[in-house]
Amino acid sequence: MNAEIIAVGSELLLGQILNTNAKFLSEHLAEIGVNVFYQTVVGDNPNRLKQSIEVAETRADLIIFTGGLGPTKDDLTKETIANHIGKQLVQDDEAMESIEQYFIRTKRHMTENNKKQALVLEGAKVLPNDHGMAPGMFLRSGNHFYMLMPGPPYEMEPMFLNYGKQAILDELDTVEKIESRVLRFFGIGESKLETDIQHIIDGQTNPTVAPLAKEGEVTLRLTAKHPSVEEARTLLDQKEKEILDIVGDYFYGYDETSLMEALVGKLAENKQSIACAESLTAGMFQSDMAAIQGVSQMLKGGIVCYSNEAKEKLVQVKKETLEQYGAVSKECAKELAENIRELLSADIGISFTGVAGPDSLEGKPPGTVWIGIAIKGKPTKSYLLELASSRNGNRRRAVNYGCYYLLKQL
Amino acid sequence: MNAEIIAVGSELLLGQILNTNAKFLSEHLAEIGVNVFYQTVVGDNPNRLKQSIEVAETRADLIIFTGGLGPTKDDLTKETIANHIGKQLVQDDEAMESIEQYFIRTKRHMTENNKKQALVLEGAKVLPNDHGMAPGMFLRSGNHFYMLMPGPPYEMEPMFLNYGKQAILDELDTVEKIESRVLRFFGIGESKLETDIQHIIDGQTNPTVAPLAKEGEVTLRLTAKHPSVEEARTLLDQKEKEILDIVGDYFYGYDETSLMEALVGKLAENKQSIACAESLTAGMFQSDMAAIQGVSQMLKGGIVCYSNEAKEKLVQVKKETLEQYGAVSKECAKELAENIRELLSADIGISFTGVAGPDSLEGKPPGTVWIGIAIKGKPTKSYLLELASSRNGNRRRAVNYGCYYLLKQL
Numbered sequence A, B: 001m002n003a004e005i006i007a008v009g010s011e012l013l014l015g016q017i018l019n020t021n022a023k024f025l026s027e028h029l030a031e032i033g034v035n036v037f038y039q040t041v042v043g044d045n046p047n048r049l050k051q052s053i054e055v056a057e058t059r060a061d062l063i064i065f066t067g068g069l070g071p072t073k074d075d076l077t078k079e080t081i082a083n084h085i086g087k088q089l090v091q092d093d094e095a096m097e098s099i100e101q102y103f104i105r106t107k108r109h110m111t112e113n114n115k116k117q118a119l120v121l122e123g124a125k126v127l128p129n130d131h132g133m134a135p136g137m138f139l140r141s142g143n144h145f146y147m148l149m150p151g152p153p154y155e156m157e158p159m160f161l162n163y164g165k166q167a168i169l170d171e172l173d174t175v176e177k178i179e180s181r182v183l184r185f186f187g188i189g190e191s192k193l194e195t196d197i198q199h200i201i202d203g204q205t206n207p208t209v210a211p212l213a214k215e216g217e218v219t220l221r222l223t224a225k226h227p228s229v230e231e232a233r234t235l236l237d238q239k240e241k242e243i244l245d246i247v248g249d250y251f252y253g254y255d256e257t258s259l260m261e262a263l264v265g266k267l268a269e270n271k272q273s274i275a276c277a278e279s280l281t282a283g284m285f286q287s288d289m290a291a292i293q294g295v296s297q298m299l300k301g302g303i304v305c306y307s308n309e310a311k312e313k314l315v316q317v318k319k320e321t322l323e324q325y326g327a328v329s330k331e332c333a334k335e336l337a338e339n340i341r342e343l344l345s346a347d348i349g350i351s352f353t354g355v356a357g358p359d360s361l362e363g364k365p366p367g368t369v370w371i372g373i374a375i376k377g378k379p380t381k382s383y384l385l386e387l388a389s390s391r392n393g394n395r396r397r398a399v400n401y402g403c404y405y406l407l408k409q410l
Helices: A020-031 A046-057 A077-085 A093-105 A112-118 A153-169 A190-196 A198-202 A229-250 A259-270 A284-290 A308-313 A319-325 A330-343 A391-409 B020-031 B046-057 B077-085 B093-105 B112-118 B153-169 B190-196 B198-202 B229-250 B259-270 B284-290 B308-313 B319-325 B330-343 B391-409
Strands: A002-008 A035-042 A062-066 A089-091 A119-121 A125-127 A136-141 A144-149 A177-186 A208-214 A217-226 A251-254 A274-278 A299-304 A348-354 A368-375 A381-386 B002-008 B035-042 B062-066 B089-091 B119-121 B125-127 B136-141 B144-149 B177-186 B208-214 B217-226 B251-254 B274-278 B299-304 B348-354 B368-375 B381-386
Touching (some): A035 A046, A046 A062, A046 B035, A077 A144, A089 A093, A093 A112, A112 B190, A125 A153, A136 A153, A144 A153, A190 A208, A190 A229, A190 B112, A251 A259, A274 A284, A274 A330, A284 A299, A284 A391, A299 B308, A319 A330, A330 A368, A368 A391, A381 A391, B020 B062, B020 B153, B035 B046, B046 B062, B093 B112, B190 B229, B198 B229, B217 B229, B229 B251, B274 B284, B330 B368, B348 B391, B368 B391
Parallel strands (some): A002 A035, A062 A144, A274 A299
Antiparallel strands (some): A089 A119, A136 A144, B125 B136, B208 B217
16 A cells, blocks of 8 residues: 655645654554655645645555644635545534533633534544544545544644554555664764665665664664564564674664663663763753653753853862863863762763854864763763764754763663 | 745655755745745655656746755665756766865765765756755756755755755746744634634735644744835734734744743843753753853753752752652742752742653642742742643643743743
8 A cells, every 4th residue: 555645734835834744654654564655745725735636646545634624714624625535524423522522621712613623524434633623534435545634743643543543454454564673873974884784785675774864873774574574573683683793883772762762771771870960962961861751760860050150059060170171171071970970879970061153162163072971980981072063963962972972881 | 936845765755754854945935935835755766756856847837856966876866857857967076076075074984975976967056065965956947947955954954045045036036025924922822813813814815814833832924925025014014013912912022033032032131140940841941042042141050850859959949848749839849940040149040840741740640830930039930830741742831831931021
């Protein structure tokens, strides 16, 4: 089964929002072996939407629409599809009930235009919306399947995972199973990695091997097809071993595991606690860590020592260190890491100090970063980065490198 | 001039990365009055790319491609376009020189496959790549304009802003000027706002008025067309006044100004310094603030008091407060805000404490958040939020509300 994703919304064409729905759906469709060959974005315009549907029908079996199911006058997706495939819109009583409940639960007044959201395509399977009002729909008409879901990602994502995906699986009767696995690398460029494993990429058939680079990270996606899931996994295992024999030094995790998740997993395994002193990164390392559920067992917290005053008063960095070496120095990074570890009686202290940019600081160019890592019972280490990204690119990369260097030490 | 954006890359169709390029380009094309009616994503497959070009040629004057210009074997965009429009690929000496320099500058070894990046379409205007290797191209062929740019956003974005945009402007000779302005609101839902200004939306012609909701924020984009820029701006001024007379209480800023930028602007204007104690948000507020250039003048820093130990040891919250009221309480939020303000001798102290979720804490449900705001010379205020988003949605919204409540007090 081949799919096309059509996101509907003038706000996408005006560049006001990112099309995260297309990424999310593509990823989850790939997992169940549905190939997405095209993603399209079209505005809240019935004629152009109709034209997009016609194009999609020539090249996809399944067309998934996101957006345009809301209460406002420019929400026209289901009306346009109803018209195109010759179906009526009928009120779904459960959806109506759910909309009324939504307003009661969120203690808001229900305006009249919200009722329009309870209309669904005649004969469609209704996909409940557990996080909003507009229900989704799935139906077959002629040779095509149509799935309609709302635009807001916090509504669409759970709807697809809990109802939409199964509706598609029920229609699939594939013989071949598709298994895929992503290998994640850090500290090696895409060209270098690809050159190192050139013979594997050139000789790829099953599994396929696809490289991708992003913010200092490189990933390889391996995808195997086989009637037996076990055999497909064995194919992946063999190819993975072949690759890691060559570039295993840079490997840090699988699939969607971020560097931070790999780090949190390792800290949990080791039962180690961590405290942080962040100047350059100003809380980004800790905030990223706290994004992961269950992290309160290891993250004691720390200090955002953005000013030198905070470095001295809160993290007790010596005045002489700041005067003699500056805030962006190996010495300052070392004291920050050691002091924050002691202040919070943690197993590990990590620090970030540097020049985000665009201006230089203390005569050091933007992108100069020192990372300090103090682990109980080990000598403190400091790492110098010379980054060349934007202000926030430098901060983001510093956080990634911090995760990577710490991981390597655990 | 109407445009279509075609992003090329199987990693997009596999859902590995977000199509930020389409958003970026759409936004900047809208600014110069180029309408984007479609965005398309297609994989690294010459046949399907060719088919996408043919579809785009039926509905757009300008086709902008991103991606597929790199050194690897699956980068096929320029080869496919060359073939489709009947042009040769020729080496661009400046691009070749720039690629060689890039490897010298980044102290890396240049592999052979990188040379392919210096090939450009015969007769194209070359768009220099100041942040990477593959140059961009712009050319006219028949009735269409084609622009080719690399996929990585940190290469594509400066290329478009510094070279691509002007290349398009040189080809435009519009009579009508387009001016647009975004009004930003917080603390009011989309339905409520739309109902309140229904008569303005119903009667819209010039300027047009388009609402958009995102993470507790609602924006209205006003777009006016007029042969005179001044007149277009006057039309915007009039419509803005009409709208703010009704919903001005919720208005906080223009265009791309985030709540945090509005707050930083206000703090700079007032010359006020700020210190933060973050439990729930774990550094997100400070990290977001530090993303803005020049913030070191006001952001003293603060403490990420994720554990109760950090609340007591570092922010000196009384043991009795934590025992009697819990960490997620009005009393704790108040002490955190007041203490961090005093610890760093700042004008303002702000604190966040709450339950991110998915689990409850101290018998309080996920989404329960207390924000404390202590301003020198004023009584400390605390605000209760009852959010209903995901773990990180709750953290993000808490940061937004913190900005909003503080702004309202300044």
